[in-house]
Amino acid sequence: MTFITKESRREQVALPPLDKVPEHVAIIMDGNGRWARQRGLPRSAGHRQGTENLRHIIRASAEFGVRIMTIYAFSTENWSRPRREVMLLMRILEMVIDRELQELDAEGVQIRHIGELDGIEERLARKVVEACEYTRYNKRLILNVAFNYGGRDEIVHAVQNIVRDGIAAEEITEATINNYMYTSDLPDPDLIIRTSGEFRLSNFLIWQGAYSEIYTTETYWPDFGRSAFYDALIEYGNRRRRFGKTDDQIDAEYIQQSYFKERTV
Numbered sequence: 549m550t551f552i553t554k555e556s557r558r559e560q561v562a563l564p565p566l567d568k569v570p571e572h573v574a575i576i577m578d579g580n581g582r583w584a585r586q587r588g589l590p591r592s593a594g595h596r597q598g599t600e601n602l603r604h605i606i607r608a609s610a611e612f613g614v615r616i617m618t619i620y621a622f623s624t625e626n627w628s629r630p631r632r633e634v635m636l637l638m639r640i641l642e643m644v645i646d647r648e649l650q651e652l653d654a655e656g657v658q659i660r661h662i663g664e665l666d667g668i669e670e671r672l673a674r675k676v677v678e679a680c681e682y683t684r685y686n687k688r689l690i691l692n693v694a695f696n697y698g699g700r701d702e703i704v705h706a707v708q709n710i711v712r713d714g715i716a717a718e719e720i721t722e723a724t725i726n727n728y729m730y731t732s733d734l735p736d737p738d739l740i741i742r743t744s745g746e747f748r749l750s751n752f753l754i755w756q757g758a759y760s761e762i763y764t765t766e767t768y769w770p771d772f773g774r775s776a777f778y779d780a781l782i783e784y785g786n787r788r789r790r791f792g793k794t795d796d797q798i799d800a801e802y803i804q805q806s807y808f809k810e811r812t813v
Contacts, residue, residue: 563778568785570738572616573609574753574760577602579744579768586768592636597770599640603648606657608774609689612781616690616734618662620752624698638672641695645675649682656688662730663697664705692731699754702730731756739784741777743769761787 577598584594602619609617622637652659659680665673676695706728710720726732736756740749745766749757763780765772 569613572737574618574737574740576620576742577769583768583770618692621695645679653683656686658686658690659683660692663695699751743772
């Protein structure tokens with residue numbers, strides 16, 4: 549069953565072009581259970597509505613010019629939830645693959661899985677792999693699905709593989725570790741969004757998110773629609789990313805870039 553499938557008027561209207569669009573947006577989709585509880589519904593209803601909302605945000609990402617989106621679908625810590633809820637989340641993922649794969653492919657979405665498939669039911673694991681293979685040549689939007697994923701777990705696996713490959717300790721750099729991460733061929737997220745008013749990363753992209761801008765909202769994920777996403781991107785565009793530098797350095801670099809741009813026009 550799907551609840552609240554009609555988007556509001558603002559969700560449908562054309563929005564002004566964004567001056568500054570993050571290349572890579574990561575989202576912690578939080579608050580499904582609380583959304584359902586507020587409405588006197590079972591938690592399963594919140595998860596299903598959250599899945600429905602994801603469809604709108606994927607389309608909005610492509611519309612706004614975001615090139616990469618990473619979603620936190622199921623963490624390594626989520627195994628500690630009640631067994632019925634864990635099984636429901638697995639079934640929802642399988643349902644999404646069955647129902648949405650053809651449409652996502654037609655819209656140019658490339659699906660990637662980050663995380664581990666060990667311990668996942670064989671049928672579901674196979675469908676995840678097949679979905680990634682089916683869409684591998686699409687270019688419009690890369691959708692990283694962090695499923696059975698944990699940031700610390702990812703770093704542990706990276707270190708283990710570095711050791712297996714016999715790389716000497718003195719040869720290991722940040723670039724070395726980065727090359728062994730799930731997202732090694734992608735830029736780090738420019739913006740990490742978390743819904744439901746929480747202010748923590750919850751073990752999500754803790755290596756890649758070192759210099760990401762963080763945006764939090766009280767809105768629960770099922771209600772975080774296209775216009776709310778647009779507002780988050782506006783907020784990102786108003787921020788100044790320093791990467792450890794001073795304002796004076798940033799200003800000087802901007803002037804220099806503008807000068808060379810004018811000279812080459």
